[in-house]
Amino acid sequence: MKNTPFTEKHIAMGAKMAAFAGYNMPISYTGINDEHAAVRNNAGIFDVSHMGEFIIKGAHALDLIQKVTTNDASKLTAGRAQYSCLTNRQGGIVDDLIVYCLEENNSYMLVVNASNIDKDWDWISSFNTENAEMHNISDKTCLLAIQGPNATRILQPLTDIDILNLKYYTFVRGTFAGVKNVIISATGYTGSGGVEVYFEDTDGAAEKIWNAIFEAGTPLGLKPIGLGARDTLRLEMGYCLYGNDIDDTTSPLEGGLGWITRFTKDFTARDIIEKQKAAGVTRKLVGFEMVEKGIPRHGYEICNKDGEKLGEVTSGTQAPSLGKAVGLGYVSKEFSSIDMQIFIKVRDKLLEAKVVKLPFNA
Numbered sequence: 001m002k003n004t005p006f007t008e009k010h011i012a013m014g015a016k017m018a019a020f021a022g023y024n025m026p027i028s029y030t031g032i033n034d035e036h037a038a039v040r041n042n043a044g045i046f047d048v049s050h051m052g053e054f055i056i057k058g059a060h061a062l063d064l065i066q067k068v069t070t071n072d073a074s075k076l077t078a079g080r081a082q083y084s085c086l087t088n089r090q091g092g093i094v095d096d097l098i099v100y101c102l103e104e105n106n107s108y109m110l111v112v113n114a115s116n117i118d119k120d121w122d123w124i125s126s127f128n129t130e131n132a133e134m135h136n137i138s139d140k141t142c143l144l145a146i147q148g149p150n151a152t153r154i155l156q157p158l159t160d161i162d163i164l165n166l167k168y169y170t171f172v173r174g175t176f177a178g179v180k181n182v183i184i185s186a187t188g189y190t191g192s193g194g195v196e197v198y199f200e201d202t203d204g205a206a207e208k209i210w211n212a213i214f215e216a217g218t219p220l221g222l223k224p225i226g227l228g229a230r231d232t233l234r235l236e237m238g239y240c241l242y243g244n245d246i247d248d249t250t251s252p253l254e255g256g257l258g259w260i261t262r263f264t265k266d267f268t269a270r271d272i273i274e275k276q277k278a279a280g281v282t283r284k285l286v287g288f289e290m291v292e293k294g295i296p297r298h299g300y301e302i303c304n305k306d307g308e309k310l311g312e313v314t315s316g317t318q319a320p321s322l323g324k325a326v327g328l329g330y331v332s333k334e335f336s337s338i339d340m341q342i343f344i345k346v347r348d349k350l351l352e353a354k355v356v357k358l359p360f361n362a
Contacts, residue, residue: 041149
């Protein structure tokens with residue numbers, strides 16, 4: 001297993017560690033519910049240095065990004081970011097990612113899922129016929145996500161950049177905790193506000209930034225958070241997790257990502273997805289909450305009242321902030337409307353649930 005620069009910190013703080021995407025990662029420290037509440041109510045810090053980062057630059061950088069992603073990156077100006085996805089030749093999703101515009105029409109950073117780094121690199125490279133300059137900086141890039149309603153207030157004393165007023169899906173570059181050339185972005189995965197901090201671990205930068213954040217944050221209740229709470233936080237928001245809710249077999253339209261699919265430009269499998277839009281999808285990813293007591297889990301069958309299978313649960317949990325069990329899953333189109341009655345098969349029992357609007361905590 002690979003380690004991040006913070007692995008020994010997690011172990012020293014008593015984290016429960018486990019393999020995730022080939023990395024030894026913290027799953028929880030004091031318990032998922034406690035950590036979840038810390039982020040929703042105050043602030044928490046996640047080590048997400050396992051994520052992948054690619055730099056694409058040069059005269060043909062934007063052309064390459066436009067070719068492989070569904071969203072319209074030509075709309076980006078320096079300091080802005082965009083959620084998007086890569087599609088395969090059949091219209092399925094290779095990965096979902098964030099595109100950061102470092103320099104308009106010239107330099108971009110793509111942030112991809114940890115488990116897909118090599119897959120995404122090879123896929124994008126296969127379309128690089130104009131020889132845009134590509135650099136895989138994943139192994140030398142650290143990423144800390146400090147999330148929660150008080151996150152930016154805790155971090156503001158560590159930088160002269162105004163991060164209190166950083167707008168959603170924008171970012172700035174500057175000095176943070178004495179480390180230069182740090183990217184601070186507002187593109188979080190929890191729905192509770194906060195920022196992500198990208199930096200290269202040179203001259204002890206990882207140690208310096210980690211210690212500075214905890215020195216500033218511990219007196220104000222900042223807590224370390226594991227991947228377990230990261231999952232419950234994103235699920236309450238209805239955010240997709242690649243490999244669970246979307247994958248190579250699901251199209252952006254089926255996965256509820258039509259809003260990042262722009263037919264005003266050409267991209268891989270555009271024709272297939274455009275035909276799907278015209279005809280209408282036959283299945284959709286929906287959010288649901290349990291009516292009867294039971295916790296939906298990944299892979300459980302979603303059925304009608306007669307027990308006929310409609311689809312499968314892709315993500316599910318007892319939502320800590322909501323006090324109820326919720327989940328995501330694919331169902332046939334006729335069962336996808338709000339308040340539609342569905343049933344989750346739990347240990348051979350059909351437990352009633354209903355389709356609800358996302359996010360769950362709205």
